[in-house]
Amino acid sequence: MFQDKIIIDGLQYCHWDREYFQTLLASGITAVHATIVYHEDARQTLTRFAEWNRHFEQNSDLIMPIHSMADVEQAKLQGKVGIFFGAQNCSPIDDEIGLVEVMRRQGLLIMQLTYNNQSLLATGCYEQQDSGVTRFGRQVIEEMxxxxxxxxxxxxxxxxxxxxxxxxxxxxxxxxxxxxxxxxALRNKSHAVIEALTKRGGLIGFSLYPFHLPNGSQCRLEDFCQMVAETAERYGVDHLGIGSDLCLNQPQHVLEWMRNGRWSKSMDYGEGSATNSGWPEALPWFDGRQGFENIYTGLLKFGFSDHEAGKILGTNWLTFLTNGLKAHS
Amino acid sequence: MFQDKIIIDGLQYCHWDREYFQTLLASGITAVHATIVYHEDARQTLTRFAEWNRHFEQNSDLIMPIHSMADVEQAKLQGKVGIFFGAQNCSPIDDEIGLVEVMRRQGLLIMQLTYNNQSLLATGCYEQQDSGVTRFGRQVIEEMxxxxxxxxxxxxxxxxxxxxxxxxxxxxxxxxxxxxxxxxALRNKSHAVIEALTKRGGLIGFSLYPFHLPNGSQCRLEDFCQMVAETAERYGVDHLGIGSDLCLNQPQHVLEWMRNGRWSKSMDYGEGSATNSGWPEALPWFDGRQGFENIYTGLLKFGFSDHEAGKILGTNWLTFLTNGLKAHS
Structure with missing residues (x-):
């Protein structure tokens, strides 16, 4: 049954406010990986954490912070949505190796090594040349x-x-x-990457951002479940989750900032184009309310068991994060 | 017996290195309030935390971080020295109310509202005019x-x-x-302050910095214990601790930085003077090795019971901090 499950969304960047927290809770999601920064440096990241602390203070009946995966079980028990944080870029650590541990303690559980562009650590997916992991990147990987x-x-x-x-x-x-x-698409992943990732115990979260989907905003629930089924067949059901990339209620200027940060003088359109520069039209079956329940129902129709659907919708993330967040001694 | 006691030094700013951590451990101290910043802003404070994380990583056989007072009992059990952090100024929060909670999570357990000069929060002890707590100060007190x-x-x-x-x-x-x-001395406290402080359940830690003592570097153990005994008689033994202000192995330029930060073009001598600008000569009976044990012995000679001496040397701090560090819901 959907209601009994631990449901984890492996990435959202919605406009966070009380109304949306109510929507989240009603959607049946137990915990969300919320992007806390895209381009912010270490100092600015502290302000983002401070803003989230205020959300937690003002909405403690709806949401709670997740510092370890034990807190996810607590969120489920208390009927709240757990929030844990990740960065879409390595900007929160500036150029300082010691900030990995500092940001981890602050509550940054996940960090991307690059966001589209070359970073101090590695190459982003929109660069012409991919030079691999840098000297600093190797040390940051070890430290993470x-x-x-x-x-x-x-x-x-x-x-x-x-x-x-x-x-x-x-x-x-x-x-x-x-x-x-x-x-x-440049943002989607090759067989070589997914195979290497999953063979080493890694996890891929399926995106519901229309630019990443077959037929874009016209992608049907069946098309999505078909993709999940094929991926499970190729790489195994244990390595799959959802990372919806849901960006509800965000104005155009946020999209432009995500794409351009402070680095570009000319407008960069990311996955869009000059003639298609806005947010893609939302999927009618994944609009922040019943999306996860719809996928659950869809997966059962595609032959997944209740247990397998539960893995994909949350417990694979839970297991992966539980192991990954332990400090090495 | 001294060896059974929880010993807490309520303030040190020594030159922190492995050799000194060994000295600390040998001294019988269970936990130390280490000053992590004097003048550093929020961003620079992160680097100080990163430097301490490195100390913990490299000296995990000698020291451990204290995030709650339960960790102090752990330190005693494991035969390590626990380190907890405080700021001598409000510089770590810049001008941002939300950074109180951010810094608290990072491990800043204690913060002074001012360091000698006027701050954004209140007035320091060396200013000519004391205008009391500022608008921002009132909010920070409430948030702390x-x-x-x-x-x-x-x-x-x-x-x-x-x-x-x-x-x-x-x-x-x-x-x-x-x-x-x-x-x-400008840095010492009036009857009015100590009475108000202790009546509200506050704690004062006796300083062993010679500028704060009768007869300076010539202050004898007996003179120190006499002061403790008189203070206990006036305000009660439950409100007293030690905050040695020990600054071992620090060069002159650190003293000058403590006094001048980045705010002064002319040399400020703090408690010293142009003709007495250096570190004061250390007390021979409080040199980082047997200081706490000497005070223990001294207090017993002045008629304190073993239990009372234990309170002054650590358990008063432990109780005060245990209560003070709990978050209000």
Whole structure:
């Protein structure tokens, strides 16, 4: 039954307010990986944490912070939505290796090594040249492994991703992307990447961002479940989760900031284009309310058992994060 | 017996290295309040935390971080010295109320509202005019009360201190200063302050910095214990601790930085003077090795019971901090 399950969304960046927290709770989601920063440096990241602390203070009847996966069980018991944090870029650590542990303690559980562009650590998926993991990148991978901060390569380029999977002593994730076989896009992942990732115990979260889906905003629930079924057949059901990339109620200027940060003088359209520069039209069957329940029903129709559907919708993330967040002694 | 006791030093700013951690451990100290910043802003404070994380990583056989007072019992059991952090100034929160909770989570358990000069929160003890607690200061006091960060007024001026005691819903501390009756100095505290502090459940830690003591570096153990005995008689033994202000192995430039930060173009000599600008000569009976044991022996000679001496040397701090660090719900 859907209601009994631990449901985890492996990535959202919605406009966070009380109304949306109520929507989240009603949707049946137990815990969400919330993007806390895209481009913010260490100092600015502290302000983002402060803003979230205020959300927790003002909405303690609806949401609670997740510092370890034991808190997810608590959220389920208390009927609240747990929130845990990740960065879509390595900007929160500036150029300082010691900030990995500092940010981990602050509550940054997950960090991408790159966001589309070249970073100090590795190459993003929109660069022409992928030079792989940098000198600083190697040390940061080792340090993230040591303190138990999850490595996420969703927005990274192929070679950088393969090298990171190899260099990391612990499984990594691609929190929100789809297999290229379902839809060929710079942000989606090749067979080579998904195979290497899953063989090392990593996890890929299926994205519901229309740009990552076959037929974009016209992608039907059946098309999505078909993709999940094929991926499960190829790589096994234990390595799959959902990372919806849901960005509800965000204005155009947020999308432009995500794409351009402070780095671009000319408008960068990311996955869009000059003639298609806005947010993609939302999927009618995944709109923040019944999306996870719809996927649950869809997966059962595609032959997944209740237990398997539960894994994909949450317990695979729970197991992966529980292991990945432990500090190495 | 001294060896059975929980011994807490309520303030040190030594040159932290492996050799000194060995000295600390041998001295019988269970836990130390280490000053982590004097003048550093929020961003620089993160680097100080990162440096301490490195100390913990490299010296895990000698020291451990204290995030709650339960960790102090662990330190005693494991035969390590526990380290907990405080700021001598409010610089770690910049001008941002939300950074109180952020810094508390990072491990900043104690914060002074001022360091000698006027701050954004209140007035320091070396200013000519003491205008009391500021608008921002009132909000920070309330926020520190809420999240369980200890207010310390060691370097604050009289009116600001009295107002803070009154405004704070929780007991505060003066971690390192002596009563003015023992030695009249700008950094020492009046009867009015100590009475108000202790009546509200606050704690004062006796300083062993020679500038705060009768006869300076010539202060004998007996003189020190006499001061403790008189203070206990006036205000009760439950409100007293030690905050040694020990600054071992620090070069002259650190003293100058403590006094001048980045704010002064002319040399400020703090408690010293142009003709006496260096570190004061250390007390031979309190040199980082047997200091606490010497005080224990001295207190027994002055008629304190073993239990009372244990309170002054550690368990009063332990009780005060245990209560003060709890978050208000």
């Amino acid at each position: 492994n040591r303190v138990g901060m999850i490595i996420d390569m969703s927005h990274s380029a192929e070679r950088s991703t393969l090298e990171t999977i190899e260099l990391s002593s612990r499984p990594i994730c691609i929190s929100h992307a789809n297999p290229s076989f379902a839809h060929n | 009360n809420r999240v369980g960060m200890i207010i310390d007024m060691s370097h604050s001026a009289e009116r600001s201190t009295l107002e803070t005691i009154e405004l704070s819903s929780r007991p505060i501390c003066i971690s390192h200063a002596n009563p003015s009756f023992a030695h009249n």
